[in-house]
Amino acid sequence: MKCIIVDDEQSARAIVKELCxxxxxxxxxxxxxxxxxxxKFLKYNQIDLIFLDIHMPKLTGVDFIETVTNPPKxxxxxSDTEFAIEAYGYEFILDYLVKPISAERFHKCAIxxxxxxxxxxxxxERESSLAEDDDLYINIDRRLIKLKFHDIQLIxxxxxxxxxxxxxERYRVHSTLKKIKExxxxxxxxxxxxxxxINFAQIVDIQDNSVLIERNVIPISRSNRPExxxxxxxx
Amino acid sequence: MTERPNLNYxxxxxxxxxxxxxxxxxxxxxxxxxxxxxxxxNLAANNLEESAKIVHKIKHKLGILGxxxxxxxxxxxEEDLKYGNTRLEKEFQDxxxxxxxxxxxxx
Numbered sequence: 001m002k003c004i005i006v007d008d009e010q011s012a013r014a015i016v017k018e019l020c021x022x023x024x025x026x027x028x029x030x031x032x033x034x035x036x037x038x039x040k041f042l043k044y045n046q047i048d049l050i051f052l053d054i055h056m057p058k059l060t061g062v063d064f065i066e067t068v069t070n071p072p073k074x075x076x077x078x079s080d081t082e083f084a085i086e087a088y089g090y091e092f093i094l095d096y097l098v099k100p101i102s103a104e105r106f107h108k109c110a111i112x113x114x115x116x117x118x119x120x121x122x123x124x125e126r127e128s129s130l131a132e133d134d135d136l137y138i139n140i141d142r143r144l145i146k147l148k149f150h151d152i153q154l155i156x157x158x159x160x161x162x163x164x165x166x167x168x169e170r171y172r173v174h175s176t177l178k179k180i181k182e183x184x185x186x187x188x189x190x191x192x193x194x195x196x197x198i199n200f201a202q203i204v205d206i207q208d209n210s211v212l213i214e215r216n217v218i219p220i221s222r223s224n225r226p227e228x229x230x231x232x233x234x235x
Numbered sequence: 236m237t238e239r240p241n242l243n244y245x246x247x248x249x250x251x252x253x254x255x256x257x258x259x260x261x262x263x264x265x266x267x268x269x270x271x272x273x274x275x276x277n278l279a280a281n282n283l284e285e286s287a288k289i290v291h292k293i294k295h296k297l298g299i300l301g302x303x304x305x306x307x308x309x310x311x312x313e314e315d316l317k318y319g320n321t322r323l324e325k326e327f328q329d330x331x332x333x334x335x336x337x338x339x340x341x342x
Contacts, residue, residue, distance in 0.1 A: 009292055011262045011299065018248055018255050055291055079295055100298040103247050 001117050002046075005031040006038045006064070007053035007077060012099060016051045016077060019106040025114060035064035047072050048117065051097075054078040065090060073116065075109060077101065136183055138164065138173050145171065149188060154213050155180055155197040165216070192228055193221045200231070240300035240337040264338050267296055271331055278324070287316035290327070297330065300337065305330040 003026055007013045013031045020026045029047060032038040036059055038050070052074050054061035061076060076096035094116060095109045136152075137144045151166045157177045164171045164180075173180075177197055181189070184197070191197045192211060196218045204212040209225070211218050220228060242256070249255045274289040294309035308330065312323040 009266065009295065011259065011266055012295060014255075014259050014262055015248055015299075018252070018259075022250065055288075057288070079291060079298075099295045100244055103250070 001025055001048035001113065002027050002029050003049035003051060004029060004038060004041065004047055005051045006035055006056070006061070007031075007051070008033050008056045009053070012053060012077065015101060019101065019103065020051075022103075023107075023110045025117075026110070035059035035061065035067075038064065039068060042068060042072075049094075049113065050074045051077055054080065065093075073113075075113070136180075138171055140171060140173065147171075149185065149199070150201065152189075152199050153202045154199065154216060154218060157195040165213075167214075190224070190228060190231065192224045193219045206232075237333070238302055238304050240302055240334055242341075243301050244299050260341060263296065263299070264342060267293070267334060267338060270296075271335065274331075278321070283316045283319055283321070287313050290316060293331070296334070300334060302330065302334070305333075 003020065005013045005016045005020075005028060007016070010033070013033075017028050017031065020028050026049075029045075030041060032041065035052075035056055039059075049072055052061045052064065054076055055078065056064075059067070061078070065071065065074065071090075071092050074090075074093045076093060077099060078096060079099045095112055097105060097109060134150075135146050135148050137146055139145075147164065147166060153165045153167065155177065156163045156165070158172075160174060160176075161172050162175050162177060162180055164173060177191065177195070181191060181197060188200055189197050190200060198211060198213055198218055202213045204214065206212070206220075206228070209220050209222075211220055211228070245256055245259055249259070270289055270293050274286055274293065277283075277286040277289060290309055290313040294306055294313060297305040297309055308323060308326055312327050315321070315323055
């Protein structure tokens with residue numbers, strides 16, 4: 001991941017740079033003694049991450065956060081925990097490091113960064129491979145039956161079994177929702193209730209706390225409703 | 236017992252990288268005297284808000300040089316200065332002096 005360091009203290013920048021050197025995935029492409037210079041750089045350069053000091057003259061780190069459009073991910077570096085917590089509310093702020101930053105704390109931050117940046121990459125790979133296969137084999141009476149993802153309407157948990165509903169068939173398989181969920185592409189399926197996973201493409205309509213999949217009325221649990229609503233292409 | 240500045244933190248960060256240690260100490264040797272002078276000038280001019288900002292920067296260096304007590308005192312002093320209170324000036328001055336002596340010694 002490409003990063004820049006913004007801090008008015010040269011010694012602070014040197015420490016972050018040295019700590020970054022110990023993490024092969026992080027490449028420091030530039031460093032700036034103030035936020036204004038960093039803003040100019042960001043106009044013409046694409047980066048993944050900023051190590052940003054909060055206390056800076058002219059434009060503070062918080063001002064910078066509020067000024068920059070489409071900000072990359074940010075790790076705050078500060079001597080004031082209070083300010084850091086205040087700014088931590090922004091979704092693109094991944095962590096804050098209290099100065100002087102210990103090597104141990106920095107490595108914990110690096111693990112967090114790895115999870116954020118590399119997880120998205122592996123998710124993408126997984127989705128791509130699923131898109132290529134586009135099907136799932138289920139074991140019924142020692143027979144492996146191929147199901148196309150687009151044919152699956154919904155999956156219902158029934159004790160030690162799950163029932164997979166397709167347009168023409170209903171298959172009963174000895175498995176769990178958790179297991180099958182891992183095999184399904186996240187972009188196409190969603191668990192809407194502790195007993196139901198639905199195929200997004202098969203939704204007919206949504207009313208209050210239920211979703212209609214062909215003729216099946218499926219309950220939506222309160223905890224799953226926000227994700228369902230978020231993923232809808234609402235007019 | 237009075238605490239003394241040390242290089243433990245710098246050695247922890249460097250992981251034995253002597254080039255970094257040398258470069259870093261050069262930075263400290265340049266940055267610290269400038270910050271100290273700025274602090275003294277602003278304090279003399281009774282510009283306490285600006286003095287607090289400089290104490291904030293110096294505070295980080297006290298932490299870097301292992302002055303845990305000095306770091307804590309700087310936190311209080313920075314806050315005091317924001318409210319126009321200079322009661323910790325003498326104690327802070329002593330800490331600055333010990334850092335200055337240390338920097339000269341390692342030069």
